Amino acid sequence: MTEEQTKLFTNKIITVEQIAPEAFILAMPRLHDFVPGQVVGLTLDETDPPRLYSIASGAREDEMRILFNIIPQGSLTKKLSKLKKGDRIYVTEPFGSFYGKADPAFWIATGTGIAPYLSMYRSGLEKNKVLIHGSRSLDSFYFQKELKEKFGDHYIRCCTRESDRDVFKGRITEYLRQQRNLPTDYKYYLCGGSEMVVEVRDILVDKGIPFGNIVAEIYF
Amino acid sequence: MQAKEPLFGKTLDELQEIVRQEGLPRFTAKQITDWLYKKDITSIEEMTNLSKEARQKLSEKYDFGLTPHITVSKSADGTKKYLFPAGQGKFIESAYIPEKDRATLCVSSQVGCKMGCLFCATGKQGFQGQLSTNQILNQIRSLPEREMLSNIVFMGMGEPFDNLEDVLKSVNILTENWGFEMAPRRVTVSTIGIVPGIKKFLEETKAHLAVSLHSPFEEERKKIMPIENVYSLPQVMQAIRDTEWGRQRRVSFEYIMFKGYNDRERHVKGLVKLLHGIKCRINLLRFHPIPGTPLQSSDDQTIEWFRDALKQKGITTTIRTSRGQDIEAACGLLSTRELGKKESTKK
Known part of the structure; x- marks a missing residue:
């Protein structure tokens, strides 16, 4: 196995900030270069296998930031949310190939699946992109103010439980089903839970998007 | 009522811990693995080389744990x-x-x-x-x-x-x-x-x-x-x-x-x-x-x-x-x- 996935580097927490109910941003010094879209493994104990998280910060920023939410049945995320400045954390080198590129694309995510797109846009890859984010509640559209300013009409929010002006009421899959003439020559990046990825991919294929233009990252 | 925990699917180490907790002799764990994985029984009651007391103790918290197909x-x-x-x-x-x-x-x-x-x-x-x-x-x-x-x-x-x-x-x-x-x-x-x-x-x-x-x-x-x-x-x-x-x-x-x-x-x-x-x-x-x-x-x-x-x-x-x-x-x-x-x- 390549060393990048197993070798742990000691790092120190700069901040852990709660940005929405159950959602946090953890910041630490960036130890390695990475390509926007890559993941790192995190663990608090060298003997526990690291869990994978997409990097949410830009490739040239001094801090590396991780967006995560509390997984009720998991043990790591609860501990991560309680970390303080200076606490120790172990990280792997960045790896993976869900790379952001300059080509025109739809960036589609639910929940914290937006993290790799945050990294891509903070690395200057937002041109020719449409960002579609699905969430249950309005306060879980992380960084929406910043994203609205950056993407304008190309930032689409789909909310299942609450309504607001400029927000599509319903699931991301319903939004996509209603779209006509989705460009077939764009790339479609999907990131989130497997159910969303599989369902969205089926919808896109049904709408004539070649499956080769669909790039998926699954959270597991 | 909370379902009992199944014994079937436990490793020898896990069973040794269970028998320790129940105050049973250490060798009981090996006897249980024999019944679970080598013999054709379906209940703790059928583990006849275990004492009646041991079977009773185990049955209070555990069951054998098999589920038939539907x-x-x-x-x-x-x-x-x-x-x-x-x-x-x-x-x-x-x-x-x-x-x-x-x-x-x-x-x-x-x-x-x-x-x-x-x-x-x-x-x-x-x-x-x-x-x-x-x-x-x-x-x-x-x-x-x-x-x-x-x-x-x-x-x-x-x-x-x-x-x-x-x-x-x-x-x-x-x-x-x-x-x-x-x-x-x-x-x-x-x-x-x-x-x-x-x-x-x-x-x-x-x-x-x-x-x-x-x-x-x-x-x-x-x-x-x-x-x-x-x-x-x-x-x-x-x-x-x-x-x-x-x-x-x-x-x-x-x-x-x-x-x-x-x-x-x-x-x-x-x-x-x-x-x-x-x-x-x-x-x-x-x-x-x-x-x-x-x-x-x-x-x-x-x-x-x-x-x-x-x-x-x-x-x-x-x-x-x-x-x-x-x-x-x-x-x-x-x-x-x-x-x-x-x-x-x-x-």
Whole structure:
């Protein structure tokens, strides 16, 4: 196995900030270069296998930031949310190939699946992109103010439980089903839970998007 | 009332801890493993070499823990597909495949799957939960044909290395001398390529490994298997190359043949290059299309040509006979239909 996935580097927490109910941003010094879209493994104990998280910060920023939410049945995320400045954390080198590129694309995510797109846009890859984010509640559209300013009409929010002006009421899959003439020559990046990825991919294929233009990252 | 914890599916270490907690003699753990994994009983009461007091104590907190199947579909070719309940309206599938000289059981390791492969029926139902060691091994122990079984393959629903701890425990119980005592070469675990899982599995067990390959090229694999974006093919191959395989242990590669996608001359060349120096086997599989998939199976002539081309290059290659096509043998179809029935009943 390549060393990048197993070798742990000691790092120190700069901040852990709660940005929405159950959602946090953890910041630490960036130890390695990475390509926007890559993941790192995190663990608090060298003997526990690291869990994978997409990097949410830009490739040239001094801090590396991780967006995560509390997984009720998991043990790591609860501990991560309680970390303080200076606490120790172990990280792997960045790896993976869900790379952001300059080509025109739809960036589609639910929940914290937006993290790799945050990294891509903070690395200057937002041109020719449409960002579609699905969430249950309005306060879980992380960084929406910043994203609205950056993407304008190309930032689409789909909310299942609450309504607001400029927000599509319903699931991301319903939004996509209603779209006509989705460009077939764009790339479609999907990131989130497997159910969303599989369902969205089926919808896109049904709408004539070649499956080769669909790039998926699954959270597991 | 809270359900009792099952003893079936516990390792020897876990049982030693249980007997310690219950104040029973240390050797009781070994007696229990004999009853659980070597004998044909179904209740703690039948563990007759344990004292009555010991059986009573155990029965207060534990039960034996077997769950019978709820339906079975029988194919004209002898294949049987069993549906087992997995709690809260969920189901898992196990396929019993008898052949002339052996009988194989294909077991599930998860309810549904998170991996989202483009060609997979199980992925369509999403991920619904992990199977416990008890639920994994129950598929074997509660199989009516269990005495006939010669081989176990973890190729049913789910990605085994996304449920690593319970899969490793299951393989341990299957192969240890206090467990089912199967030869490790009779057990194969199949993965789509979760590299840390491959490494741990290869370190901690002696069972065979199968890797779902489906293309020798990263970019093509990525389009049909999202895992390639996380653990790339070179990393998977490195983990395999770093392993001392010995004489008994085997790695094989599963390769579903998709028409016009992965069945060309360049794929033969790509496979030869990718597998250079690895003693392995390639199993070619026909694709049984699932609803909504944009992929089609290669025809028989192409599959045979592909096999011959690989053989000529020195790679042991077989075409896996399709079994149970008349009973929706493609993994995931039966349980998805059953899940759909339950959900429509709920509405």
